[in-house]
Amino acid sequence: MNALVKHSEERLMKVLLAPVISEKATMVAEKNEQVVFRIAPDATKLEVKAAVELLFKVQVESVQVANRLGKQKRSGKSMGRRNHTRRAFVCLKPGQEINFTEEAK
Numbered sequence: 001m002n003a004l005v006k007h008s009e010e011r012l013m014k015v016l017l018a019p020v021i022s023e024k025a026t027m028v029a030e031k032n033e034q035v036v037f038r039i040a041p042d043a044t045k046l047e048v049k050a051a052v053e054l055l056f057k058v059q060v061e062s063v064q065v066a067n068r069l070g071k072q073k074r075s076g077k078s079m080g081r082r083n084h085t086r087r088a089f090v091c092l093k094p095g096q097e098i099n100f101t102e103e104a105k
Contacts, residue, residue: 012051015043020087032091035098039065039088048088052098059093 019025020036028034039048045063052060066089070082092098 007047007050012047012054015040015047015051016055028089035090035092037088037090039086041086043086048090052090056098058096058098060090061093062091064089
């Protein structure tokens, strides 16, 4: 794949949906220096990398993507399902950091 592919800024703003702040995501962040994001279902690894570099001004080393199936839930007699999600595990280059606990300025 060509790393010099240009993506429209409008598309990159829609790729990252939200950071995942959970116990597992925090453990991954401390151990592997990775950050976890919920991403659009049709987002590619190259788009995720470009979006993180654009929005957070950091350098990305690699991106792994995981599709998570929604849990089946029951409400009375009927069965339902939560939405499927897609997550990106973004590995930052050494010395880089994204801090979500700071207030936005």
